Amino acid sequence: MQRAINDLNILSRFCNEFCKIIEKYCDYIVVSGFVAIASGRTRGTEDIDLIMKKVDLNKWKIIFDELYNNGFICMQSNDYKEIYNYLNDNISVRFTWKDKPLPEMEIKFSKDSLDEYQLKTKVKLSLTGLDIWFSNINVNIAFKEELLKSPKDLEDARHLRIVFEEMVDEEEIRRVKKLIKELRL
Amino acid sequence: MRESHLEQIERWAKFVRDNPNSWQKSHSDFIDAIFENHEKFLQEMIKTPKGREKLVKLYDIKNREGYSWLI
Numbered sequence: 001m002q003r004a005i006n007d008l009n010i011l012s013r014f015c016n017e018f019c020k021i022i023e024k025y026c027d028y029i030v031v032s033g034f035v036a037i038a039s040g041r042t043r044g045t046e047d048i049d050l051i052m053k054k055v056d057l058n059k060w061k062i063i064f065d066e067l068y069n070n071g072f073i074c075m076q077s078n079d080y081k082e083i084y085n086y087l088n089d090n091i092s093v094r095f096t097w098k099d100k101p102l103p104e105m106e107i108k109f110s111k112d113s114l115d116e117y118q119l120k121t122k123v124k125l126s127l128t129g130l131d132i133w134f135s136n137i138n139v140n141i142a143f144k145e146e147l148l149k150s151p152k153d154l155e156d157a158r159h160l161r162i163v164f165e166e167m168v169d170e171e172e173i174r175r176v177k178k179l180i181k182e183l184r185l
Numbered sequence: 186m187r188e189s190h191l192e193q194i195e196r197w198a199k200f201v202r203d204n205p206n207s208w209q210k211s212h213s214d215f216i217d218a219i220f221e222n223h224e225k226f227l228q229e230m231i232k233t234p235k236g237r238e239k240l241v242k243l244y245d246i247k248n249r250e251g252y253s254w255l256i
Contacts (some may be wrong), residue, residue, distance in 0.1 A: 009213035010220045024251070037216070040201035040208050041194075044219040073251030097251050101244040102223055126206055155194050162198035 010101055012038060012130055015048050018105050019132040020180045022064050026105050027051040029135040032143065038084035038128040043152065047094070051135075052117040053119060054109040060084045072105075073098045107170065112181050117176075127163065137164045142176035147184055150177055 004147045008016060015034060025178055030038075034048040055063065064080035074083055077096040083093050092108040118135040125134055134140075137160055144157040161168055188196070201208045230236040231254055240246070241255065249255040 007209070011216050012213075040198070040212055042197060042212060044216070049219070074248060075251070076247045077225055078248055078250060096251070100224075100249055101240065101246065102220065102253065103225070129209065135193070152192065155191070157197045158194055159201075162195060163202045163203070178255040 007129070011045070011048070012128075014103050014105070015021065016074065016130055016132060017050075017070065018067070019050070021072075022050070022052055022063065024066075026053040026055050027119050027122070027133075029118055029133050031118065031140065032148075033055060033136050033152075033156060035043050035137075035140050036112040036159050038130055038134075039125060039160065041128070041156060041159045043155075046102050047106045049109055050105055050107045051115050051118065052107055054087075057084050059080070061088070065082075067095060071098050072096070075101075075104070097120075112120070112183055114176075114179050117179070125164075136172075138169050138172040139168045139176050141168070141171045142180060145173075146177040146180045 032049045033045045061080050072095045087109045090111050094104045094105045121136045122133040123136045141157045144153040
């Protein structure tokens with residue numbers, strides 16, 4: 001069930017406002033820590049990670065302008081071309097609300113078959129009360145257990161395994177872990 | 186015996202799973218408190234000598250125009 005905007009915490013409201021703009025122009029997914037936090041994990045974070053389908057420069061200008069006109073600032077530059085070059089070079093860029101250094105939305109373009117798989121298998125999670133796209137639970141668990149592996153990430157994975165136990169598919173987790181080894185390690 | 190950190194995480198995760206409509210309020214209060222606390226920190230840092238420059242370094246802000254308290 002989707003929650004009313006007034007019921008959202010600061011992090012969820014920030015993410016919701018940002019994603020509502022991005023989704024008008026391209027596929028995207030929210031990944032990693034915020035998936036666990038939006039699903040009830042009680043820990044702080046300073047940034048939300050988002051992967052978006054690669055767009056051309058003209059479309060990026062429209063997205064960049066709309067973000068700016070809705071109160072989002074890119075921390076690196078106001079020059080959309082410069083930011084597009086970063087994204088094209090697989091460098092992530094960060095946006096915040098104007099005048100607020102936190103929270104941050106860290107975005108990057110999809111860069112390989114693993115990112116494409118995540119975009120293709122994106123999900124909405126009713127438990128979060130948010131009408132936004134997340135990378136699927138099995139992918140998140142695989143990344144946290146196979147690549148990230150910090151205590152915080154392993155705790156996130158444990159939280160996701162319990163909260164979404166009916167979605168956990170060990171076969172998919174195993175396949176994604178194999179892909180991670182091939183492409184990211 | 187004191188509950189381990191992992192046990193605490195598992196207990197809370199089970200509460201979220203089993204109470205999908207009642208975990209959000211305390212969770213949201215927790216998240217909001219972090220950012221309210223950060224806002225207070227920001228306002229205090231701005232008042233200190235070199236506070237603005239420290240914040241620029243802290244958050245790696247390249248685009249100063251986006252943050253009016255830096256101009």
